[in-house]
Amino acid sequence: MSRALGPFGAVLRRDLLLAWRGRADVLVTLAFFVVVVCLFPFGVGAETNQLRSIAPGVLWVAALLATLLSLHRLFAQDHADGTLEQLLLSPEPTVLWVVAKILAHWIATGLPLVLVAPALAMLFDVDQGALGILILSLTLGTPILALLGAVGAALTLGLRGGGMLLALLVLPLFVPVLIFGAGAVDAHLSGTGADAHILLLGGGLLGALALAPIACAAALRIAVD
Amino acid sequence: MLYAEDLACLKGDRLLFRGLSLKMVPGELLRIAGPNGFGKTSLLRILCGLAHAEAGEIRWNDRPIGSDREAFHRSLLYLGHAPALNDLLTPLENLRFACASAGDDVDEDRCVDALVRIGLAQQLDLPARVLSQGQRRRVGLARLFLGIRRTLWVLDEPFTALDVAAVADLAMTLSDHCDAGGMVILTTHQDAPFAKPPRVLDLAEVAV
Numbered sequence: 001m002s003r004a005l006g007p008f009g010a011v012l013r014r015d016l017l018l019a020w021r022g023r024a025d026v027l028v029t030l031a032f033f034v035v036v037v038c039l040f041p042f043g044v045g046a047e048t049n050q051l052r053s054i055a056p057g058v059l060w061v062a063a064l065l066a067t068l069l070s071l072h073r074l075f076a077q078d079h080a081d082g083t084l085e086q087l088l089l090s091p092e093p094t095v096l097w098v099v100a101k102i103l104a105h106w107i108a109t110g111l112p113l114v115l116v117a118p119a120l121a122m123l124f125d126v127d128q129g130a131l132g133i134l135i136l137s138l139t140l141g142t143p144i145l146a147l148l149g150a151v152g153a154a155l156t157l158g159l160r161g162g163g164m165l166l167a168l169l170v171l172p173l174f175v176p177v178l179i180f181g182a183g184a185v186d187a188h189l190s191g192t193g194a195d196a197h198i199l200l201l202g203g204g205l206l207g208a209l210a211l212a213p214i215a216c217a218a219a220l221r222i223a224v225d
Numbered sequence: 226m227l228y229a230e231d232l233a234c235l236k237g238d239r240l241l242f243r244g245l246s247l248k249m250v251p252g253e254l255l256r257i258a259g260p261n262g263f264g265k266t267s268l269l270r271i272l273c274g275l276a277h278a279e280a281g282e283i284r285w286n287d288r289p290i291g292s293d294r295e296a297f298h299r300s301l302l303y304l305g306h307a308p309a310l311n312d313l314l315t316p317l318e319n320l321r322f323a324c325a326s327a328g329d330d331v332d333e334d335r336c337v338d339a340l341v342r343i344g345l346a347q348q349l350d351l352p353a354r355v356l357s358q359g360q361r362r363r364v365g366l367a368r369l370f371l372g373i374r375r376t377l378w379v380l381d382e383p384f385t386a387l388d389v390a391a392v393a394d395l396a397m398t399l400s401d402h403c404d405a406g407g408m409v410i411l412t413t414h415q416d417a418p419f420a421k422p423p424r425v426l427d428l429a430e431v432a433v
Contacts, residue, residue: 086327
């Protein structure tokens with residue numbers, strides 16, 4: 001048990017420590033999220049009913065873009081300094097530490113978005129009862145974004161112009177998450193109930209958790225070849 | 226035992242070498258020689274299973290390394306060109322992470338001892354970004370001084386940026402590892418004082 005946890009725990013601990021020491025990067029992602037959300041009322045006008053109706057979509061799109069912005073950091077540093085080669089030479093299963101890296105990345109970049117989202121939702125005068133659904137949908141949805149994005153980040157690792165390619169590659173994959181994530185809050189507000197959306201997001205998360213790390217590990221092996 | 230048979234390496238559209246075979250038995254120290262750009266690093270990466278050979282097969286204890294990757298990597302210690310240091314972590318944190326992620330159970334005291342032995346006693350708590358090139362190199366090499374049971378050491382330019390005393394110390398450690406039944410494959414452009422002269426494989430002499 002402790003041996004199986006070895007690389008997983010080591011990578012998780014190290015990446016969280018690195019996120020803490022380089023917390024300026026994390027704060028930039030969070031600030032980006034807040035600024036993008038706050039731009040919308042300037043663009044579409046401060047009409048309360050309109051803001052209320054676009055709020056879930058705006059929050060979700062902003063969370064998606066903020067996730068995208070931080071994705072290139074996931075493997076880039078380790079690739080540049082040779083740590084990735086050492087990790088790939090670890091006798092332990094590759095998916096184990098890949099999951100640890102993605103989890104640490106989500107805790108450092110996805111979780112803060114989930115935590116500030118309710119405050120931003122209140123700026124848009126979203127119904128208090130819907131805040132719980134918003135948090136739940138983001139809690140289930142942002143890890144899917146991190147998992148899918150990690151595959152894209154691994155595939156574009158070391159490529160020139162990788163950032164742009166990464167966006168093109170993963171944004172289409174993010175669409176279902178966006179539809180069901182933002183749709184959950186809308187469904188709750190319209191009274192049909194968000195159960196179906198939340199269950200689909202949960203299923204999506206389990207599916208991504210099962211498949212994305214394997215794809216990611218294969219892509220990383222190709223990236224160092 | 227490590228067998229490589231009929232290896233070929235293609236970089237872009239340039240054939241670096243082909244028909245390269247080598248065999249390593251316990252206690253052997255092999256030096257890969259050759260001018261820059263002849264595929265020394267590529268060969269080491271192929272032997273480790275990091276890079277893909279265009280042709281040929283590599284066997285570790287009579288099994289292809291791809292079929293039993295975990296057993297092979299449990300016996301392998303590879304130190305590449307990049308020292309695998311994160312600038313925000315201290316040498317001690319870097320070394321402990323390198324061991325833990327490789328599945329080696331090494332406690333903090335042994336890591337400290339290894340770093341002190343290699344001359345980094347003053348730098349244990351400094352972030353790696355303030356270290357000099359030679360000191361960064363040493364942090365990577367510290368894994369060799371931990372006494373971890375890994376049979377095959379593959380080292381890419383281990384002597385680069387080291388001072389004379391460190392070169393001698395490292396050469397002695399490599400010789401000791403071979404005497405204890407280990408195997409070392411390394412590339413270097415400089416002469417190091419090994420206990421006995423290493424076998425040399427010159428890539429310039431391998432026919433393309």
